[in-house]
Amino acid sequence: xxxxxxxxxxxxxxxxxxxxxxxxxxxxxxxxxxxxxxxxxxxxxxxxxxxxxxxxxxxxxxxxxxxxxxxxxxxxxxxxxxxxxxxxxxxxxxxxxxxxxxxxxxxxxxxxxxxxxxxxxxxxxxxxxxxxxxxxxxxxxxxxxxxxxxxxxxxxxxxxxxxxxxxxxxxxxxxxxxxxxxxxxxxxxxxxxxxxxxxxxxxxxxxxxxxxxxxxxxxxxxxxxxxxxxxxxxxxxxxxxxxxxxxxxxxxxxxxxxxxxxxxxxxxxxxxxxxxxxxxxxxxxxxxxxxxxxxxxxxxxxxxxx
Amino acid sequence: xxxxxxxxxxxxxxxxxxxxxxxxxxxxxxxxxxxxxxxxxxxxxxxxxxxxxxxxxxxxxxxxxxxxxxxxxxxxxxxxxxxxxxxxxxxxxxxxxxxxxxxxxxxxxxxxxxxxxxxxxxxxxxxxxxxxxxxxxxxxxxxxxxxxxxxxxxxxxxxxxxxxxxxxxxxxxxxxxxxxxxxxxxxxxxxxxxxxxxxxxxxxxxxxxxxxxxxxxxxxxxxxxxxxxxxxxxxxxxxxxxxxxxxxxxxxxxxxxxxxxxxxxxxxxxxxxxxxxxxxxxxxxxxxxxxxxxxxxxxxxxxxxxxxxxxxxxxxxxxxxxxxxxxxxxxxxxxxxxxxxxxxxxxxxxxxxxxxxxxxxxxxx
Numbered sequence: 001x002x003x004x005x006x007x008x009x010x011x012x013x014x015x016x017x018x019x020x021x022x023x024x025x026x027x028x029x030x031x032x033x034x035x036x037x038x039x040x041x042x043x044x045x046x047x048x049x050x051x052x053x054x055x056x057x058x059x060x061x062x063x064x065x066x067x068x069x070x071x072x073x074x075x076x077x078x079x080x081x082x083x084x085x086x087x088x089x090x091x092x093x094x095x096x097x098x099x100x101x102x103x104x105x106x107x108x109x110x111x112x113x114x115x116x117x118x119x120x121x122x123x124x125x126x127x128x129x130x131x132x133x134x135x136x137x138x139x140x141x142x143x144x145x146x147x148x149x150x151x152x153x154x155x156x157x158x159x160x161x162x163x164x165x166x167x168x169x170x171x172x173x174x175x176x177x178x179x180x181x182x183x184x185x186x187x188x189x190x191x192x193x194x195x196x197x198x199x200x201x202x203x204x205x206x207x208x209x210x211x212x213x214x215x216x217x218x219x220x221x222x223x224x225x226x227x228x229x230x231x232x233x234x235x236x237x238x239x240x241x242x243x244x245x246x247x248x249x250x251x252x253x254x255x256x257x258x259x260x261x262x263x264x265x266x267x268x269x270x271x272x273x274x275x276x277x278x279x280x281x282x283x284x285x286x287x288x289x290x291x292x293x294x295x296x297x298x299x300x301x302x303x304x305x306x
Numbered sequence: 307x308x309x310x311x312x313x314x315x316x317x318x319x320x321x322x323x324x325x326x327x328x329x330x331x332x333x334x335x336x337x338x339x340x341x342x343x344x345x346x347x348x349x350x351x352x353x354x355x356x357x358x359x360x361x362x363x364x365x366x367x368x369x370x371x372x373x374x375x376x377x378x379x380x381x382x383x384x385x386x387x388x389x390x391x392x393x394x395x396x397x398x399x400x401x402x403x404x405x406x407x408x409x410x411x412x413x414x415x416x417x418x419x420x421x422x423x424x425x426x427x428x429x430x431x432x433x434x435x436x437x438x439x440x441x442x443x444x445x446x447x448x449x450x451x452x453x454x455x456x457x458x459x460x461x462x463x464x465x466x467x468x469x470x471x472x473x474x475x476x477x478x479x480x481x482x483x484x485x486x487x488x489x490x491x492x493x494x495x496x497x498x499x500x501x502x503x504x505x506x507x508x509x510x511x512x513x514x515x516x517x518x519x520x521x522x523x524x525x526x527x528x529x530x531x532x533x534x535x536x537x538x539x540x541x542x543x544x545x546x547x548x549x550x551x552x553x554x555x556x557x558x559x560x561x562x563x564x565x566x567x568x569x570x571x572x573x574x575x576x577x578x579x580x581x582x583x584x585x586x587x588x589x590x591x592x593x594x595x596x597x598x599x600x601x602x603x604x605x606x607x608x609x610x611x612x613x614x615x616x617x618x619x620x621x622x623x624x625x626x627x628x629x630x631x632x633x634x635x636x637x638x639x640x641x642x643x644x645x646x647x648x649x650x651x652x653x654x655x656x657x658x659x660x661x662x663x664x665x666x667x668x669x670x671x
Binding site: 029033034035091094095098099101102105106108109110112113115116117119120121231234235238241242245276277279280282283284286287290291294 | 382444447448449451452454455456458459460462463466467469470586589590591594597598601602605630631633634636637638640641644645648
C-alpha cells in the first residue's frame with residue numbers, strides 16, 4: 001500500500017513537470033502547427049539559469065533566505081521568456097509563410113545552436129553541475145510510512161498554480177481570446193483586428209516562462225544538472241511533447257492531463273513492471289492512443305473539406 | 307474506356323529490352339567506378355580523407371532512402387536511425403557470430419568473408435524492411451506530425467531495447483552453446499556492439515559505393531516509374547490521388563519499406579566500418595541529421611540529397627579548425643539556409659534539370 005502511495009506521489013511530481021513543459025509545446029503547436037524542438041532547450045536553460053543565478057547570488061554554500069527560490073523562479077522565467085521571444089523573432093518569424101517542415105528544421109537548428117553555445121567555455125561549459133539547495137528540504141508529514149517531502153509538494157503546488165494561471169490567461173482574458181482566435185483561424189483573426197505577430201510572440205514568451213519554471217523545479221528535485229547538450233534534456237522534452245500529443249495537441253487541459261498520464265505510466269511501469277523499459281512504455285502508450293484516437297484524448301477531429 | 311487506357315499504357319511502356327539497359331547500364335558503370343575507387347584510394351582504416359569519403363557514401367544512402375519517404379511521398383519519418391540501428395545490429399550479429407560458427411574467430415576472411423558480409427547486408431535490409439512495413443502501417447490513420455512523432459517513438463523504442471541486451475558479447479567458447487535466438491540477448495547493451503574483437507571491418511570503398519550505386523539507380527528509376535508517380539501524387543494531394551485510384555495506404559507503406567531496406571544496408575555498412583555499434587549514436591539525433599540532409603538538398607531531389615549529404619558530411623570536418631565553435635557554425639548555417647532558401651538547394655528538381663544543360667534532360671511536354 002505504501003508502495004502504491006509512493007509511486008502515486010512520484011507520478012504526480014514527474015507528471016506535473018511533464019504537464020508544465022507540455023503546455024509550451026501545445027500552445028505553439030496550436031497556433032503555428034509545428035513542433036517547437038527548441039522547447040526542450042528552453043527547459044534546459046531554465047534549469048541552468050537557476051543554477052547560474054543561485055551561484056551569482058552566492059547561495060551555493062550558505063543556506064539561502066526564504067525568498068531565494070521565488071526570486072530565482074521569477075528571474076529564470078523572465079530570462080527564458082526573453083530567449084523565447086528572441087528565437088521567435090529571429091528564427092521563426094521570417095518563415096511564417098514557408099512550409100512547416102522548414103520551420104521544423106529551423107527549430108532543430110535553433111535547438112542545436114542553444115546546446116552548442118551552452119557548451120562553450122564562457123557559457124555553461126561541458127561539466128555537469130550540482131544545483132545548490134535553495135529549499136531546505138525536509139519531510140513535512142508522512143502517511144502510511146510515505147514521507148511527503150517539501151520539494152515534491154512544492155513542485156506539484158507551483159506547477160498546478162502556474163497551470164491555473166495559464167488557464168485563466170487563455171480562457172479569461174482578452175489576450176487569451178486573441179490566442180484562441182489566432183489558433184482557430186489566423187487569417188480571419190488578423191481581419192478582426194488581432195495583432196497576430198504580438199499574439200504569437202506572447203505565446204512563445206508564456207510557453208518559455210513555463211518551461212523555465214519546470215526547469216527550476218526539476219533542478220530543485222534532481223540537483224545533478226547534466227551538461228547542456230546531454231540527450232537527457234531532449235528526451236525529457238520529447239516525453240513532454242508525447243504528453244501534449246496524448247492529451248490532444250493544441251488543448252491546454254489536454255496537456256496537463258497528458259502530462260499526468262505519462263508521468264503515471266512511466267512511474268508505475270518502472271516500479272511494478274520493469275524499470276529500464278520506462279521510455280518504451282511512454283512511446284508505446286503514444287502509439288496506442290494515436291491509433292485509437294488520432295487526435296489525442298481531448299483533441300477535436302478537424303473535418304477535411306475537399 | 308478503362309481497357310482502352312490500359313492498352314494505350316502498355317503500348318507506351320518500353321519493352322524489357324529497351325528498359326533493362328536504363329537500369330543496368332548505370333548500375334554496371336557505378337560498380338566499375340566503385341572497384342576503381344577501391345583500387346586508387348588508400349584504406350579508410352588508416353587514411354582520414356578516405357574515411358570521410360566512405361562516410362559520405364553511407365550518408366548518401368541514408369539521405370536518398372529517407373528522401374523516398376519524406377521527399378517523394380511527403381510523409382514525415384523521424385525514425386530513420388532506428389532502421390539503421392536494426393540493420394546494423396542484424397548484420398553485425400550475422401558476421402560476428404556467423405564468423406565464430408564458420409571459422410571459429412571473428413577476423414575478416416577474404417572472399418568467403420566478403421560473401422558473408424554481402425549476405426549480411428541483404429539480411430540487414432530485409433529485417434529493416436520488415437520493420438518498415440510495421441512502422442508504415444500507422445500511416446493508414448495518422449498524418450503529418452502525428453506520424454512523425456510515432457516514427458520517432460519507434461526509433462527510441464529500438465534504441466532502448468538494444469540497450470537492454472546483455473552488456474557483453476558471447477565468448478567464442480559459448481557461441482555454439484547459446485545458439486541462434488539466444489545470441490540476440492547479447493548485443494552489447496548500452497556499451498555498444500564491439501566486444502573483445504569488434505565487428506569484422508568488411509566495409510571498404512568498394513562495398514559502400516556499390517551500394518550507393520544501387521540506391522541511387524533504384525531511387526531515380528523509381529521516381530520516374532509509376533510507383534514514383536504514385537508517391538508524388540500522394541505527396542501533392544492525398545485526396546486527389548485517392549480519387550484518381552491511387553491506393554494511398556499501400557503507396558505510403560511501400561515507401562517506408564523501400565526506404566527502410568536501404569537504411570538497413572547503410573546501418574550494416576556503418577557497423578562494419580568502425581567495428582563497433584553504439585545505441586547512443588543511433589538515437590533521434592542521428593535521424594535529425596538525415597532529415598536535415600534531405601530538406602537541405604530538396605525534398606524529392608535525388609541528386610539534391612547526394613549534394614547535401616556530401617556538404618553536411620564534410621562541413622563538420624572542415625570546421626574542425628574553429629574547434630569549440632564548430633557545431634555553433636553548423637547550427638547557424640542550417641538556420642540561415644532554411645530562411646534564405648526554404649525549398650532546399652534544388653527543390654524537387656535534379657541537378658541536371660537546372661542550368662544550361664536543362665534542355666537535354668527535361669522531357670518535352
